[in-house]
Amino acid sequence: MDVLRDARKAVGLMRRAMRLREARRSVREMLAVRPALPAGRFHIAVYFADTEVNMYQIRQWYLPLQRLADRHPVVVLSRSPRGAQALLRDDALPVAFVPEVAELEAFLAEQDICIVLYVNQNTRNFQMFRYGRRMHVFINHGESDKVYMSSNQYKAYDHAFIAGQAARERLADALWEYDVDERTSMIGRPQADHFAGDVPFTPDERTVVLYAPTWEGDRASMAYGSVRTHGVALVAALLATGRHRVVYRPHPRTGVMDAEYRAANERIIAMLSEANAADPAAHHVHDDGPDIGWQLTAADVAVLDVSAMVYDRLATGRPLLVTRPASEEAEIDESGYLSACEWLTATAARGDAVAEIDRVRADSAAIERLGRWATRYFGDTSPGAATARFEAAIERLWEAAAGHPDA
Secondary structure, three states, X not given: OHHHHHHHHHHHHHHHHHHHHHHHHHHHHHHHOOOOOOOOOOOEEEEEOOOHHHOHHHHOOHHHHHHHOOXXXXXXXXXXXXXXXXXXXXXXXXXXXXXXHHHHHHHHHOOOOOEEEEOOXXXXXXXXXXXXXXXXXXXXXXXXXXXXXXXXXXXXXXXXXXXXXXXXXXXXXXXXXXXXXXXXXXXXXXXXXXXXXXXXXXXXXXXXXXEEOOOOOXXXXXXXXXXXXXXXXXXXXXXXXXXXXXXXOOOOOOOOOOHHHHHHHHHHXXXXXXXXXXXXXXXXXXXXXXXXXXXXHHOOEEEEOOOHHHHHHHOOOOOEEEEOOOOOOXXXXXXXXXXXXXXXXXXXXXXXXXXXXXXXXXXXXXHHHHHHHHHHHHOOOOOOHHHHHHHHHHHHHHHHHHOOOOO
């Protein structure tokens, strides 16, 4: 058995190496037909070491960064061949493919990079921290009350952009010897000023329900995903009414760790297809596209797992239910919005989920609470306010870097 297991592992590693080699060749070909990036052009870099599976983390920043690039040219430093492929296909920002440290150093030597932005906590970020005389800034890819949002890894960055007062208090409570006032800037959610995508159906009398679960997680404390415990029953109930339209947007990593979770996801997708075939006017949507935004604004009610999507929806001030994780080991910070949210348990999802959705849509007290919590998490949510704060925070760091004695 050990020999067979080792043989399978060797075959898997060989296939992975072949895929990476092919991806690297493809990236080189894509770059060969593009103009070379001019030396001395870029002032701000986004460091992205991930593959295509985590592209959602940077895609949500495209539009704010494109606007920022009007004043300070922005380039993405891509370390992964498959990530670079996706970035080049998106063609949203200039991309420097620097898989090896020597290539990264060569690119930095010919550019005037003053600020480096990071959208996640990839361990390869550490390779970039070695370069001083520039600001390393964690901008994250969402706001939530996950334990990830108060990680001690924040200390690795010179500065962090956070959403609002709730995030500031979360960090102050969790981290020792960390000056939250000096090392963070509250910017709100600038992505919300640039929600992307066109609604793929014509609005009608149907109640639109967004179900956007997260993945199953890679550890017990992060097991927030609801596809297997809530999702199949929830979607089946909504499809049966004839008066609801389901927009199903599963996390891109759904099913990567758990075969049963993956099977439940596939079952939901099949149910949506079968429902559309039976009633083409229903226009249920399985959404796996790159654009994020229209889903949050088009939905009459959102059903979301403990994730950043909860807080993106919160910023709209519109009705939502949060799925209560079935696992008792999942860590839930109920000191913030999750202490006052409208929960949907697995039992309720398998019982009368439709009644819960109808109730939260009509509950004026619940909607009023949303507004109060939105202000606490994001500050001023009026159109353009967060973008202005983001750009002002960049300018402050730019001026600080320019005024440094070694600059």
